[in-house]
Amino acid sequence: MEKFQQKWDRTGTRSVKWDLSETIFKNKDVLPMWVADMDFPSADAVQDAIIERAKHNIYGYNVMDQPLKKAIHSWLNKRHNWEINTNWLLFSPGVVTSLHMVVQALTNEKDHILIQTPVYPPFYDAIKKHGRNLVKNSLQLKDGKYEIDFDDFEQKIKDHQVSLFILCSPHNPLGRVWTKQELSKMGEICLKHNVTIVSDEIHGDLTYHEYTHIPLGSLSEELSQNVVTCMAPSKTFNLAGLQGSYLVVPNKDNRDKIEQQFKSQGLGMLNTFAIVAMEAAYLHGEEWLDQLLKVLQENKQYVQKTFHENTNLIKVLDAEGTYLLWLDCRNMGLSSSELKQFFQSKAKVGLNDGISFGHEGDGFMRMNIACPKEIVIEGVQRILTALDER
Ligand SMILES: Cc1ncc(COP(=O)(O)O)c(C=O)c1O
Incomplete structure (x- = not known):
């Protein structure tokens, strides 16, 4: 302590x-x-792993190998009760980068993308900077707690033929940890109207004791095919400067498109220290x-x-x-x-x-x-x- x-x-x-x-x-x-x-x-385990790797003094190109993927797999399993397939993983220097990539990979110019406001400012940029249109579902403050106006959520999707929804779960800056009911309802509405969901779960490990973060993609097989989940150990273990994050994308078609988008920008490999830090944090940081x-x-x-x-x-x-x-x-x-x-x-x-x-x-x-x-x-x-x- x-x-x-x-x-x-x-x-x-x-x-x-x-x-x-x-x-x-x-x-x-x-x-x-x-x-x-x-x-x-x-x-300490993170620092030890970085020092150990640094001592080697050769810092060539890296492979995001099976031990790294297994560390992510076991973390999601033990902390979030989510059994993923390691083939679903893609890597990215940061979640903000991932948002930009997913928007470009899965939508077209002039498409409408939904967010729940107020929200982390880069959400706006990831939409506007690529010529997509922003649609807002304002979160409602009622008796000291923010809630989702589901009627507005669905109406906006219908009115604007929204193609993508970027969810912030848990929510920055409002600190909400969405309940199973809320997540299921958002998920169902999106499935009904063919809206793909990008779920930014970078804060997912940081919940207070009476609350549980539920990865949206873990709710059902059908939903998992419709959700791209962005995660990282960076908020959890204070590693933002190392620039290492990942995406969980069970849908092969979406995964291929997103991977192509990363490649088209020359991205795809994590740096040496991000890899060892992520692995050590997930294996020894509980x-x-x-x-x-x-x-x-x-x-x-x-x-x-x-x-x-x-x-x-x-x-x-x-x-x-x-x-x-x-x-x-x-x-x-x-x-x-x-x-x-x-x-x-x-x-x-x-x-x-x-x-x-x-x-x-x-x-x-x-x-x-x-x-x-x-x-x-x-x-x-x-x-x-x-x-x-x-
Ligand atoms: C919701 C959310 N997404 C993404 C990020 C930043 O992620 P990264 O540093 O991996 O780009 C933050 C940082 O505050 C955040 O709050």
Whole structure:
């Protein structure tokens, strides 16, 4: 547990979160609690595997071999009760890359693609940058929890003849872990209207104890043929800089098209350290992950409780998964630019603006709590002090 409590200095490590904060927030004293990586060292087994491989000192081309695929297979089996066939796997430097590739492989220009907003900003780019049309199913905040408006979901699909739906599961930034009922209903509607689903499950390993992530593709054989699942150990084990992820694509036709798309862009091989890190994390990282989840649970409870007891200006939505908290700041009565100014200049805490996830995020901010408790406390106290001084 000690490694999760110690403050590690990340400055000067080319960290986006720490080394770009001053530029992004125009304030050198900002405490960075924004971009989605963690201020924790990865599992020892990951570091050991990287060092061992680095010692070899020959870094030629790599094969994503059967031991790597078996490590993924066993991880999905033990953590998510999903029995995959290793032939279904494709590899990609990152999930965002995969989204761009899948959009190009499975849709045509001017096709309509559905997303549920507010959502992780690269979802918008993966659609718009390739001349596809964006269709939005806004998630509805009811009694402190976001829900899907299924009537709107189906109507939008019909009205726009949607061909692809990009699901965020668990959802960033809202922290929802979709239930079996919700997933089944989305899946059924998509099957009924011939809509292929890309399920971004990068946060799937990060759920709080009363919630379970269910891979959409694991729900039924019929659905698995209609779902492209994007996964990675990068959020789970803090490996984003190593750039290693994979896709699970049971449908052979889709898999061939996606593989061709990767090849057409000269992509397809993972780097040396991504491979060994992924394998080590999945084979030996379970205990580390269970400790991490406890730390995140504690951090989440602290933030929720402290805001709840001290202010009614900021309400913290209950995240069911992810280490990202969605703060409802609408009671502060500020415009989006005033809200941004308040956090970066007055509170000196670097958060993501809610509006960057879509207009529905106006009045909200996203806080990353994957850091030692001391940093979480400091961030929350800075915000409460700035609220007092308003
Ligand atoms: C939903 C979601 N997808 C993808 C990513 C990024 O994935 P990658 O770094 O593998 O491109 C993130 C990072 O925050 C994310 O939240």
